Amino acid sequence: MKLELKKSSDLLLRAKKVLPAQTHTFSKGYKSFVEGVYPIFAQRAKGSHFTDVDGNDFIDYMAALGPIILGYSYDSVNNAIKEQLKDGSIFSLPHPLEVEAAELMSEIIPGHDMAKFTKTGSDAVTAAVRGAKAITGKDNVAYWGGGGVWHDWFTIITSRNKGVPKSLRNMIKMFEYNKIESLKKILDEDKEIGTVCMEPMTFETPVNNFLEDVKRVTHDHDAILVFDEVQTGFRWALGGAQEYFGVQADISAWGKAMANGMPLGAISGKSEFMKVFDEIFYSTTFGGETLSLAAFKATVKEIQEKKVIKHIFEMGTKFSDGFKKIVKENEANITIEGFPCKIKLGFPDKDGNDSLLIRSLFCQENIERGIFFWQGPVFHGYSHSDEDLKKTLNSVEESIKVIKKATQHETIDKMLRGKPMNQVLTFPV
Numbered sequence: 001m002k003l004e005l006k007k008s009s010d011l012l013l014r015a016k017k018v019l020p021a022q023t024h025t026f027s028k029g030y031k032s033f034v035e036g037v038y039p040i041f042a043q044r045a046k047g048s049h050f051t052d053v054d055g056n057d058f059i060d061y062m063a064a065l066g067p068i069i070l071g072y073s074y075d076s077v078n079n080a081i082k083e084q085l086k087d088g089s090i091f092s093l094p095h096p097l098e099v100e101a102a103e104l105m106s107e108i109i110p111g112h113d114m115a116k117f118t119k120t121g122s123d124a125v126t127a128a129v130r131g132a133k134a135i136t137g138k139d140n141v142a143y144w145g146g147g148g149v150w151h152d153w154f155t156i157i158t159s160r161n162k163g164v165p166k167s168l169r170n171m172i173k174m175f176e177y178n179k180i181e182s183l184k185k186i187l188d189e190d191k192e193i194g195t196v197c198m199e200p201m202t203f204e205t206p207v208n209n210f211l212e213d214v215k216r217v218t219h220d221h222d223a224i225l226v227f228d229e230v231q232t233g234f235r236w237a238l239g240g241a242q243e244y245f246g247v248q249a250d251i252s253a254w255g256k257a258m259a260n261g262m263p264l265g266a267i268s269g270k271s272e273f274m275k276v277f278d279e280i281f282y283s284t285t286f287g288g289e290t291l292s293l294a295a296f297k298a299t300v301k302e303i304q305e306k307k308v309i310k311h312i313f314e315m316g317t318k319f320s321d322g323f324k325k326i327v328k329e330n331e332a333n334i335t336i337e338g339f340p341c342k343i344k345l346g347f348p349d350k351d352g353n354d355s356l357l358i359r360s361l362f363c364q365e366n367i368e369r370g371i372f373f374w375q376g377p378v379f380h381g382y383s384h385s386d387e388d389l390k391k392t393l394n395s396v397e398e399s400i401k402v403i404k405k406a407t408q409h410e411t412i413d414k415m416l417r418g419k420p421m422n423q424v425l426t427f428p429v
Contacts, residue, residue, distance in 0.1 A: 039056055066231055071381050071382055081291050088290070090289050118264075124267050127267050142172075146231075153172060187221040203344045227240070360420040
């Protein structure tokens with residue numbers, strides 16, 4: 001089914017004249033999808049679906065890059081925002097919601113008793129790292145994770161590092177997940193590392209007490225452990241992956257799903273670490289913006305009362321089981337890994353390397369059947385239903401059949417009706 005995309009195409013021409021990269025978020029730009037096949041602009045969304053400017057409807061598994069955990073335009077969150085809007089969104093003094101939201105963070109994050117809010121997960125990670133550097137007096141960072149846009153200190157090691165001081169490159173060292181010796185080696189060799197910053201999990205599960213060992217080795221070297229929970233927070237558990245795995249970081253960064261799509265990030269930790277923010281200059285005009293804080297409180301309440309995370313795990317498990325069954329029945333070379341709350345699909349080529357070309361064909365075939373996949377993980381939310389799942393797996397099956405046929409005849413590129421996806425960035429470089 002060929003989608004009607006005229007309004008999207010017209011808007012793209014206008015955007016190219018006035019908006020660098022056509023969007024404020026690289027991963028949402030038209031080059032990140034199959035150009036000429038995918039919609040380019042969304043118009044509205046509700047629950048697990050969104051509608052583009054041409055009126056095409058899609059079951060969404062991108063979740064706006066992860067923030068949508070309950071569902072788009074979720075009623076109780078909308079109502080909380082509307083009620084607060086009657087009193088205003090930002091003021092010349094702090095608002096009680098700033099205290100209430102910090103108290104709530106302290107209740108739901110195990111072992112943490114202070115929190116500070118910001119607007120994005122990237123800001124939160126950068127602030128956490130700055131706080132750790134201030135505590136230790138050491139500039140260098142040991143890092144592991146899936147990568148992101150954590151400002152200059154991280155961006156220097158990516159392929160989009162133009163404009164970032166080259167001197168920062170030597171300040172960040174990468175270690176390997178589930179290999180504690182790789183972290184120990186870095187810390188032994190570089191005495192100027194005072195911060196270990198990592199995502200507690202992306203797709204690979206920690207084994208052999210890896211996270212516990214990371215915390216022990218970090219503290220043995222007088223460094224501060226920072227967990228980047230921007231993606232894992234509120235999905236693995238209400239208290240993030242550190243609650244799920246039972247390992248608390250010294251300072252943690254949060255974002256994405258914490259306010260179901262409203263712009264909010266946070267830094268939290270024990271007061272002995274968090275009090276450094278009394279001294280360092282991390283201050284932002286909109287950190288205490290009340291509409292997002294009201295949305296945060298409403299989102300947490302829904303997660304607690306509706307067993308949201310249980311539903312997400314159940315839907316993710318059903319999707320994974322169904323996907324694996326289809327792959328096996330069709331003898332297709334496609335992989336699936338990760339957790340039910342964050343699933344990774346792999347499309348190996350004949351050499352075993354993940355193929356963006358094959359992924360592009362898979363996504364093309366699904367988008368034309370009303371299923372919105374992207375380059376990143378599959379995110380389920382509370383609004384995804386069994387009906388959504390049935391339609392999705394039917395689409396996946398048809399798409400895999402197309403891929404298998406195209407692979408056998410080596411016609412992947414010819415089967416694409418648009419330009420292949422482009423990767424936003426690579427790292428390290």
